[in-house]
Amino acid sequence: MERKDLAFQPIPGMTTPRFAGMPTFMRLPHLDIDSAQASKADIGIIGVPFDGGTSNRPGARHGPRQLRDLSTMIRTTHPRSGINPFELVNCADLGDAPVNPMDIMQSLELITDFYDQMLRKDIVPLTAGGDHLISFPILRALGRQAPVGMIHFDAHTDMNDAYFGDSKYTHGTPFRRAIEQGFLDPKRTIQIGIRGVKYDKTDFDWALAQGVRIVEIEELFERGVQSVMQEAREIVGHQTTYVSFDIDSIDPSFAPGTGTPEIGGLTTFQAQQMVRALDGLNLIGADLVEVSPPFDPSGGTAWVGVSIMFELLCVLATAQSTRSAASQE
Numbered sequence: 001m002e003r004k005d006l007a008f009q010p011i012p013g014m015t016t017p018r019f020a021g022m023p024t025f026m027r028l029p030h031l032d033i034d035s036a037q038a039s040k041a042d043i044g045i046i047g048v049p050f051d052g053g054t055s056n057r058p059g060a061r062h063g064p065r066q067l068r069d070l071s072t073m074i075r076t077t078h079p080r081s082g083i084n085p086f087e088l089v090n091c092a093d094l095g096d097a098p099v100n101p102m103d104i105m106q107s108l109e110l111i112t113d114f115y116d117q118m119l120r121k122d123i124v125p126l127t128a129g130g131d132h133l134i135s136f137p138i139l140r141a142l143g144r145q146a147p148v149g150m151i152h153f154d155a156h157t158d159m160n161d162a163y164f165g166d167s168k169y170t171h172g173t174p175f176r177r178a179i180e181q182g183f184l185d186p187k188r189t190i191q192i193g194i195r196g197v198k199y200d201k202t203d204f205d206w207a208l209a210q211g212v213r214i215v216e217i218e219e220l221f222e223r224g225v226q227s228v229m230q231e232a233r234e235i236v237g238h239q240t241t242y243v244s245f246d247i248d249s250i251d252p253s254f255a256p257g258t259g260t261p262e263i264g265g266l267t268t269f270q271a272q273q274m275v276r277a278l279d280g281l282n283l284i285g286a287d288l289v290e291v292s293p294p295f296d297p298s299g300g301t302a303w304v305g306v307s308i309m310f311e312l313l314c315v316l317a318t319a320q321s322t323r324s325a326a327s328q329e
């Protein structure tokens, strides 16, 4: 296959020190979504600086900026697979989606519009949140034609119905709304790493009744990462699949900078192994959410976050280059 021009390369760390210059995601070119250049992008890395869905401890609105900063530490070549995603596809920093911190519903519209623009240009989104509500407007764009499957790493199912009476759009409800509105296929959805004190013993009932597979942390540690990920691959199959990674799936000893930490979580290495096991799936987008810099100003949590984002970028790049090779045959 004739490889198209890989116009967008990270600034090399051996020529310009990685602490120098203006921080963009992975040191990639920053492109305006409306520009002609953006049409050449295969994968867009985007920030969604919104935490208006947070029910308790806020701060994830500051995530994209700190994640951009720490992402300049990332090099280019995967240590295990040898994949350099920037040699497979064109990746670019497409900036931040527009939001209105004073208006949840308007923000959800603005975010969906932004992702619709990307999809019209055939750009696969890799998103840095923001709180977990931002996955809803993304799924609304990606799942508009047909519901997508999802592999979801989190301490929480985020399948609650409503908060504080009748508030339906919070970071504890995005996947219930996405299933109800037909953007997410519950029978092709698996949630991994679930734990923490519940509101009630019926917390999981609605999701289980829809056919969602919930893997609680005890089962994960008993069976092991590879066994659970094999099951995850079988559940989503070859159809289009989204990956949502809540940083609180990782143990707070590694990632304390998040609003709703839960002890007894994944190690960073287990998290890497889990994302690596997504290789070869038909992935159409991914997000890394709930990094809240005010709870970890050192940037340690954001470093964990961008390291997972690089793992996600590698499996997305493989999926996107496989699709484009197939479409050109």
Ligand code: MN
Residues within 6 Å of the ligand: 132, 154, 156, 158, 171, 246, 290
């Ligand atoms: Mn979550």
Ligand code: MN
Residues within 6 Å of the ligand: 154, 155, 156, 246, 248, 249, 260
């Ligand atoms: Mn969570």
